[in-house]
Amino acid sequence: MYINRGCTSLFIHVDNTLYCSIRDGHQIVKISLDSKDSTWSNVAGMGCAGSTEDMLDQPFGIYVNDNYDLYVADTGNDRIQLFHHGESKGITVAGRTLGERFALDKPSSIMLDADNNLFIVDSGNQRIVRVGANGFRCLIGCSKTSCREPNQLCHPLTAAFDSYGNIFITNQYMNGIQKFVLSKDSCTSFVNKPKLSECASWYSSGITVANSSTTDLSPFTSFISINNTLYVADQTTKTIHIWPEKSENPTKTIYSSYNFSTGFFVTLTGDIYIDNENSSHISKWSLDKTSTNTTMYINRGCISLFIHVDNSLYCSIHDGHQIVKISLDSNDSTWSNVAGMGCAGSTEAS
Numbered sequence: 435m436y437i438n439r440g441c442t443s444l445f446i447h448v449d450n451t452l453y454c455s456i457r458d459g460h461q462i463v464k465i466s467l468d469s470k471d472s473t474w475s476n477v478a479g480m481g482c483a484g485s486t487e488d489m490l491d492q493p494f495g496i497y498v499n500d501n502y503d504l505y506v507a508d509t510g511n512d513r514i515q516l517f518h519h520g521e522s523k524g525i526t527v528a529g530r531t532l533g534e535r536f537a538l539d540k541p542s543s544i545m546l547d548a549d550n551n552l553f554i555v556d557s558g559n560q561r562i563v564r565v566g567a568n569g570f571r572c573l574i575g576c577s578k579t580s581c582r583e584p585n586q587l588c589h590p591l592t593a594a595f596d597s598y599g600n601i602f603i604t605n606q607y608m609n610g611i612q613k614f615v616l617s618k619d620s621c622t623s624f625v626n627k628p629k630l631s632e633c634a635s636w637y638s639s640g641i642t643v644a645n646s647s648t649t650d651l652s653p654f655t656s657f658i659s660i661n662n663t664l665y666v667a668d669q670t671t672k673t674i675h676i677w678p679e680k681s682e683n684p685t686k687t688i689y690s691s692y693n694f695s696t697g698f699f700v701t702l703t704g705d706i707y708i709d710n711e712n713s714s715h716i717s718k719w720s721l722d723k724t725s726t727n728t729t730m731y732i733n734r735g736c737i738s739l740f741i742h743v744d745n746s747l748y749c750s751i752h753d754g755h756q757i758v759k760i761s762l763d764s765n766d767s768t769w770s771n772v773a774g775m776g777c778a779g780s781t782e783a784s
């Protein structure tokens with residue numbers, strides 16, 4: 435077949451329809467491989483650059499699902515557009531217009547898995563992100579130190595899955611293809627959420643894991659990670675003790691110059707977030723570092739912390755009678771209110 439402009443990206447649907455992304459033509463066209471008709475039909479875009487619902491700006495990667503819905507990496511508009519079958523107006527499923535934490539920079543390639551999770555090559559930010567039922571999450575290239583090491587992303591362009599779920603990525607500036615192997619723990623929850631039967635029961639006698647006779651310990655709050663590592667914050671000594679599974683003694687102790695509150699959370703990657711009580715800030719301890727850095731400031735202490743899979747940090751302000759949150763992926767330091775009115779009350783909103 436012939437086409438008057440080059441196809442930046444191609445996609446062949448199971449019904450043998452070929453889709454073509456015309457980057458400089460700012461549109462997506464298609465043609466049936468089973469038909470003798472050589473006429474291309476327009477699917478999305480108006481043929482000129484634009485940012486409205488029915489327009490595209492330098493579209494790159496495309497993907498068509500089983501329902502014939504078209505996903506487009508609208509590179510020039512820094513967004514991912516979804517065009518439902520037969521619709522000329524797209525819906526933004528990722529991009530800054532949905533909020534700062536959904537912001538993209540020159541997305542170039544997209545994929546869907548069997549659960550309809552959308553995987554995006556966020557080329558300008560040099561990372562791979564996922565959008566799905568559990569929100570927006572960075573998967574690869576999240577350290578913001580890309581291009582420094584051979585095993586890091588450097589201006590990724592396209593990506594593809596193999597049958598095992600491994601991701602292969604083309605890196606245009608490193609002149610190579612990288613393979614990122616699916617983690618064995620990738621299907622686990624962000625925090626421990628065991629499935630228990632209705633008749634589940636526990637022994638009435640507890641087992642002492644640690645006390646002051648075995649460790650100089652005055653535990654104040656604790657956390658158990660998905661690999662069953664126990665983290666204990668000691669407010670008296672300003673330390674965090676770490677016990678791996680089946681270990682009788684802590685294998686690591688972290689020292690701090692601040693007092694701790696009960697606000698304490700450990701991420702999937704082992705980073706520790708802890709509220710520093712009266713110091714009006716939350717600190718982050720990276721797994722591979724021995725020092726802390728201030729993550730964000732808040733005018734009141736967080737008695738409890740929770741980090742969602744979309745990297746939003748939730749803070750329970752005990753004396754402020756409210757719950758607030760902030761995105762860890764955003765440069766915006768503004769906390770947004772989630773629940774409570776800021777004063778004690780027993781109504782639905784307080």
